Amino acid sequence: MSLYNIFDVAGSGMSAQSLRLNVTASNIANANSVSSSAEETYRGRHPVFAAEMQKAAAGQSESIPVQVLGIVEDQDPLRHEYNPNHPLADKDGFIYKPNVNVMEEMANMMSASRSYQTNVQVADAAKQMLMKTLQLGK
Amino acid sequence: MAISFEKALGVSQYTVGIRSKRAEIIASNIVNADTPHYKAQDLDFASALKTATSSLNSSMSRTHDKHFSVNSTMDDGLGYRVPNQPDTGDGNTVDVQVERNLYMQNALEYQSSLQFLGGKFKGLNLAIKGA
Numbered sequence: 001m002s003l004y005n006i007f008d009v010a011g012s013g014m015s016a017q018s019l020r021l022n023v024t025a026s027n028i029a030n031a032n033s034v035s036s037s038a039e040e041t042y043r044g045r046h047p048v049f050a051a052e053m054q055k056a057a058a059g060q061s062e063s064i065p066v067q068v069l070g071i072v073e074d075q076d077p078l079r080h081e082y083n084p085n086h087p088l089a090d091k092d093g094f095i096y097k098p099n100v101n102v103m104e105e106m107a108n109m110m111s112a113s114r115s116y117q118t119n120v121q122v123a124d125a126a127k128q129m130l131m132k133t134l135q136l137g138k
Numbered sequence: 139m140a141i142s143f144e145k146a147l148g149v150s151q152y153t154v155g156i157r158s159k160r161a162e163i164i165a166s167n168i169v170n171a172d173t174p175h176y177k178a179q180d181l182d183f184a185s186a187l188k189t190a191t192s193s194l195n196s197s198m199s200r201t202h203d204k205h206f207s208v209n210s211t212m213d214d215g216l217g218y219r220v221p222n223q224p225d226t227g228d229g230n231t232v233d234v235q236v237e238r239n240l241y242m243q244n245a246l247e248y249q250s251s252l253q254f255l256g257g258k259f260k261g262l263n264l265a266i267k268g269a
Binding site: 002003005006009010012013016017020049050051061062063064065066111115118119121122125126128129132133135136137138 | 154155158159161162163165166168169170171172173174176216234238241242245248249252255256259260263
C-alpha cells in the first residue's frame with residue numbers, strides 16, 4: 001500500500017532535516033571558538049543530501065526518500081586575527097577563528113525547520129487519508 | 139445473476155489507487171526539496187487511469203534468483219515536471235509551494251474518490267439487505 005510509504009519518505013526527510021538543524025546548531029555554537037593554530041580551529045560543517053534512488057530504479061515503488069551521504073567540512077579560508085594579548089595567541093600573536101558565516105547559518109536554520117514542518121504536515125495528511133480509507137463503506 | 143465487483147465499483151476503484159500513488163510521488167518531491175540535482179516528478183492522471191483500467195499489464199514470474207524481473211506496462215503516466223525557473227543553482231527542480239498545493243489538492247481528490255467508492259459499497263449493502 002503506497003500510502004504507508006509516505007510515512008517512510010516523510011520520516012527520511014524529517015531525520016535529514018533534523019540532522020541539518022543539528023549541524024547548523026554546532027556551527028552557530030562554535031562560531032566564536034577561537035584557537036591558536038589553523039589545524040585545531042573548528043571549520044563549518046555541512047550535510048550532503050542525496051535522493052535514494054535504488055528502490056525507485058528497481059521499479060519496486062514510486063517513493064524516493066532522501067538520505068544523508070555525509071557531512072563535509074567547509075574549505076573556505078579561516079579568519080585569522082592579530083591579537084597578541086589574547087591568551088590563545090600563537091608565537092606571532094595571531095588567533096584563528098572558524099570560517100562560519102552566522103548569517104548563512106541562520107538562513108540554513110530557518111530553511112531546515114520549515115522543511116521539517118512541511119514533512120510533518122505531509123505525514124499528517126497521509127495519516128488522515130489512511131484514516132478515511134479505514135472508514136470506507138461505513 | 140452474480141454481482142461483479144469490477145462492474146459494481148466502476149472507475150473509483152482505480153482512481154483511489156492512482157491518487158495514493160500520486161500522493162507518494164509528490165511527497166517524494168517535497169522531501170527532496172533540498173536535494174541537489176533532484177528532478178521533480180509527477181503522474182499524468184489521464185494516462186495512469188487508462189493504464190489501470192485496461193488490463194494490458196503483464197509480468198513474468200521469476201522462478202530463479204538470476205531471472206530479471208520483466209513486466210510490460212503501458213505508459214504509467216510518470217514524468218518529470220517542467221520547472222518554471224530554468225536554474226536554481228543546484229540542479230533541483232522542486233518548487234515547494236507548488237508541490238504543497240498539489241499534495242493538498244491530491245489528498246482532497248483522494249478523499250472524494252473514497253467517498254464515491256464508499257457510496258458504491260453503501261448501494262450494494264442496500265441491495266443486499268433491502269431496507
